[in-house]
Amino acid sequence: MIEGAKWRRWVFFYIPLSAFVFTLLFPFYWMLVTAVRPDSELYRPWSAPNYAPFWTAHPTLDHITYLLQETLFSTWMLNTLFISITATLISLFCGIFAGYALSRLKFRFAGMLGTGIFITYLVPQTLLFIPLADVVRNFHLGDTPWALILTYPTFLIPFCTWLLMGYFKAIPRELEECARIDGAARWQAMLYIIFPIAVPGILSAGIFAFTLSWNEFIYALVFLSSPAQKTVSVGVTSELIRGDVFYWGSLMAGALLGSIPVAFVYSFFVEHYVAGLTGAVKG
């Protein structure tokens, strides 16, 4: 908390905070008012006397009903959920073990390997999708969820590995040494001591990986083609923009509904996830 006079608290705390919160939440507000806005209000010219872009006078559920009944939105949601969860689990599994090994075991090239993994994370997806498309085609994975489940880990594993490496490093080495003296083999020390302590780190890696998969666009756009296979991010944009016609109401409804699972996951694990990011291991 800022010390001192009241105006200081306003200038250095409340006003910047409000600006920040407003900037963050405005897009969601915009999605909401647009999603429930009837077409007549939506396409009213800006010069019209009753032009009110920030407010919807006569809310309607038409766009949402259209989205849910006339498009494959619920299928897209299920696809995205399946792909995101599976890709996250695969990446977490690999990331936990790789992160543990890189932070704890002494072996040749450990440092180089860590840097190598980090560098793969730096390769932009906009470049990587071209060779990956070839790989996906060769393995006949095109237009199946596996095309994404197996390609998302290319950026999720480095991400999880690095986040968890840092987290494992923050856990005092003595805990593990003590466990090993207490009679645990290395794998037992890892399973019973290190992993339970690392739960906040593992959860935040999982949440991030889930969010990254959920919001991923370019691989989903390239590797999937039939509407029934699409994910939310691609489905909404490809099926609700037809030529130069934008179904704004349904688009916004899709965006809004599509962000609910991520918001849900975050709010559910928020405490663990903050602890995971700040790396707090309480002894």
Add this chain to the structure above:
Amino acid sequence: MARVEIRNLNKTFDGVHAVKDVNLDINDKEFVVLVGPSGCGKTTTLRMVAGLETISSGEVLIGDKVVNELPPMDRDIAMVFQNYALYPHMNVYDNMAFGLKMRRFGRAEIDARVRAAAEILGIQAQLQRKPRQLSGGQRQRVALGRAIVRHPKVFLFDEPLSNLDAKLRVQMRVEIKKIHARLGTTAIYVTHDQVEAMTLGDRVVVMKDGVVQQVGEPLELYNAPANRFVAGFIGSPAMNFATVTIAADADGFLWASNEGIHIKLPAEVAGRLRKHVGESVTLGIRPEDLRAATSSDATDLVVDVMVEVVEKLGSEILLDVKVGPSTMVAAVEPTVGAKVRDRLRLALNPDRLYFFDGASQAAI
């Protein structure tokens, strides 16, 4: 219960020779303290005994069995760490039971042992708490408890009291001593605190730069230090040192002198120093062996000093004094009414003069 033998133990880390040819025989039920300044190799030696550090060369035997290649879990040892290393996600009971569970003890046996240890340490009331809800002293007790329940062959302590405040440290020191007396388990204890070493150890091993300087009972180290390092390290306040030149006078008496000191050496000391006549050696005298001189003192065993700092401790007064070019500390009776800048005569205890070779620093 077991003997521990360390034979020609060496450790090299990336070209740094951290532990050099350490040899040590620790008897069954003995409490041995490794002491030395930081970086002297004492912790590394302990970790090699524990199996947490690979051995570059040499052997470690626990109970007459070479354990060089055994993983820590199979050495039947227990270790207490400086930062306690309590498992933060387990309560006190589970922390203590973990080692027993790993070794597949029965539930009843585990419960009996944990409760017995908790009783010894007085932490019965905290068994269901998590480590972060405990005070420093309680955490240290849990760490001790975790070691006790296992009934290991050897206890290893790695500076277990360093994170505690001064008062608690003294308390826990006594506690550790009591526990050792009660259980009789062989113990190796690492510390940088010479007071801890002197009070706890049956024998004390003084190390410096990876080399064992002297092994002996606490009073042996205090009374007969093997070299200048041990002399300066053991005892508080530390021994005073001055470089003096040995000379013989016409009557055959030996004198040790520099700009501030000119003393006649007692016959017993003179015998040992005779072959160093003409050489410059280090004179050592402990603060408690200096006292305010009275008129009855022989004038050839006193030094004239100027008082620079007076520290009144109650039971004694510490005087920081200037003797010629060097400074010394004298622990004198509280009745001595010395003030800063006073000139004073201090008498040296003739039976407690130490001399160290100028080059090798070994005791003469």
